[in-house]
Amino acid sequence: MLAAGQAKAITSTDIATAIPTAAASTRFQPCGFIFASNSERTFFICSESATRQSELSRTVVRFYPPCMPKVSAEHRAARRTQIIDAARRRFADNGFHMTSMDDVISESGLSAGALYRYFPSKESLILATIDESLEAVTALGRRVMDESVDASPGQTVVAVLDRVVSSMLLGDVANTRIALYAWTEAQRSPAVREVLIVRYLAIRQGLRSVAVRWLDSRGEPYESDRADAIAKTLLSVLMGFLAQRAILGDVTQYDVGQGLDAIAHR
Numbered sequence: 001m002l003a004a005g006q007a008k009a010i011t012s013t014d015i016a017t018a019i020p021t022a023a024a025s026t027r028f029q030p031c032g033f034i035f036a037s038n039s040e041r042t043f044f045i046c047s048e049s050a051t052r053q054s055e056l057s058r059t060v061v062r063f064y065p066p067c068m069p070k071v072s073a074e075h076r077a078a079r080r081t082q083i084i085d086a087a088r089r090r091f092a093d094n095g096f097h098m099t100s101m102d103d104v105i106s107e108s109g110l111s112a113g114a115l116y117r118y119f120p121s122k123e124s125l126i127l128a129t130i131d132e133s134l135e136a137v138t139a140l141g142r143r144v145m146d147e148s149v150d151a152s153p154g155q156t157v158v159a160v161l162d163r164v165v166s167s168m169l170l171g172d173v174a175n176t177r178i179a180l181y182a183w184t185e186a187q188r189s190p191a192v193r194e195v196l197i198v199r200y201l202a203i204r205q206g207l208r209s210v211a212v213r214w215l216d217s218r219g220e221p222y223e224s225d226r227a228d229a230i231a232k233t234l235l236s237v238l239m240g241f242l243a244q245r246a247i248l249g250d251v252t253q254y255d256v257g258q259g260l261d262a263i264a265h266r
Contacts, residue, residue, distance in 0.1 A: 092174035133178035134199040145206045154260035161253035207231040
């Protein structure tokens with residue numbers, strides 16, 4: 001399919017294939033040019049000597065390509081996931097700005113047209129990858145917090161870290177790397193910052209619920225400010241653990257557990 005304003009050489013065979021009824025007309029000469037209209041799927045066919053749309057024959061022939069088969073929602077979702085998974089691997093290895101769209105195309109095994117159909121820009125692909133990666137991490141955290149009914153806030157954080165580290169050891173390192181890269185990207189991109197705000201507030205709210213449940217189990221009066229403070233502190237522990245593990249590499253979830261116990265029993 002030609003883009004608007006483009007032209008290419010055609011032969012009488014091309015004409016016969018596209019518009020059989022017009023092929024017999026003497027108005028159409030072999031090796032002419034076919035131009036795409038700016039306004040609709042209209043094609044202008046002119047003589048071999050024509051080089052501009054203003055020189056076209058007055059004969060205008062309209063024809064339409066065959067209808068493409070409908071693509072199911074499941075197929076579209078699978079393609080989108082395929083692209084994001086490829087982007088996640090490349091971004092995790094090389095960062096957002098050292099990874100090109102061509103790198104992602106190569107990694108995904110899809111065509112450039114397929115990728116740009118879902119993500120018209122690199123910015124939109126970065127945003128979607130960050131959102132999907134953080135959703136995977138927060139979903140894991142939510143499951144642990146829901147399971148830790150009788151645990152203290154400190155024990156819950158260690159359980160979340162244990163699950164995150166386990167997933168990393170099983171090969172799922174990309175999501176945590178993307179989360180770290182996203183912190184820097186948020187300083188540049190307001191859209192990324194908004195995604196992080198939504199995701200991290202959701203985690204903090206989950207930690208707050210753990211704190212309220214723990215305070216209630218101890219028979220302590222409910223204090224909103226105290227529950228908020230516990231949640232903010234625990235989120236700082238989670239984020240700090242990821243940063244230390246990525247940079248220093250010598251911190252474990254068990255170190256965090258021992259440290260929290262020591263502080264709690266000071």
